[in-house]
Amino acid sequence: MISELNRLIEVVEADLSDDLDIGALAASFGTTEYHLRRMFASLVGMPLSEYVRRRRMTVAAADVIAGDPLLQVAVRFGYGSAEAFGRAFRAVHGAAPIEVRTNGGPLPSQPQLTLRLTVHGATSMDTRIVDRPAFRLVGHAARVPLIHRSANPHIQAHVASLPAHEHARLTALGNTDPHGLLQISADVDSDYTEGSTLTYLHGVARDAATTTPEGLDVIEVPAGTWAVFRASGPYPAALQETYAASASEWFPSNPWLLRPGPSIVAILDRAEDFRSATTELWLPIVRQRDDV
Structure with a gap:
């Protein structure tokens, strides 16, 4: 995966003006766009789209300072007008191109990345692979913002709003693996962008043949393979x-x-x-193709 991400970074760097077809690029690497974006965001700490934007504006700043006509610079980096370029430039640098041309900076910059895998090997991950038939997740859903670190207060408020008897009712409804009350995140942005919204479901798993009581939200889960990671320690830090x-x-x-x-x-x-x-953290997975 590290080599694929470094190849992606090289392709981005080769032509910062292009809107990349990430799906086609991922397929040529023998992976998927979903996996490529999620791994990039997880390892780099920012969405792929944000990295491309920052690199584009970092390189463009040199052309602006050099005195190139702003419309020419805008077109060079894929913008249809100097105004659109100016808005993107200000979003990254906090100043308009003409201000930077006059004052010269200082400017925030985004260096080109190179990813390396450091193998520690001191602690093995407690992981198992599970094949599951189709099942459904049922409970109470809410749209909440994605927060990478520490507890999510929006999720806490959603769970706290449910009466105590509803937690007990949900627990009794669960009849398949994974068991117990579950914390379920769905419709997550593929770039895993901090602050983007997702669907959070406080609920349980039920087999596909069992009917669902009225008044509950449902997520249908197709048959597939899951990686299950076990974690113990301070909560939610260890998770x-x-x-x-x-x-x-x-x-x-x-x-x-x-x-x-x-x-x-x-x-x-x-x-x-x-x-x-x-x-236990359950993540949906698919085996990487060997014929690419």
Whole structure:
């Protein structure tokens, strides 16, 4: 995966004016656009689209300072007008092109990235691969912003708004793996952009043949393969670290790709104050093609 991401960075650098066909590029690498974008965002800490924008404006700033006509610079970097270029330029640099031309900076810059895999090997990841038939996730859903680190207050507020008897009712409705009350994230931005919205479902898993009571939100989950990562420790830090390690250590070392679908967290055990917990993180995966 690291080599594919570095090839992607080289393609971006070769022509910063182009709108890349990431899907076609991913296919030529033997992977998928979904996996490529998610791995880039997880390893780099920013969406691929944001990296391209920052690199484009970093290189464009040199042309602006050099005195090239602004319309010419705009067209060179794929913008249809000097005004559109100016808005993009200000969004990255915090100043208009003419101001930068006059004052010369200082300007924030985005260096070209090179990714390297550091193999630690001191701690093995507790992972299992599970094939599951189709099932459904049922519960109470809300649209919330994506937050990478620490607890998500929007999710906390959503769960806290449910009466105690509803948690017990949901628990009784679950009848298939993963068991127990589940934290489910769906419709997540493929670039995993901080602040983008996702669907959060507080609910349980039910087999596909069982009817769902009225008044509950439902996510239908097709048959497929899942990677299940077990984590124990401070909550939610240990869980978030496990998710990060899946991108930086597990996926680059194993012949599996992320596929679209919900990610699921099952709480296996927890302290009374929820400051620590043992969890399972379920991620939908597909085997990487060997014929590319």
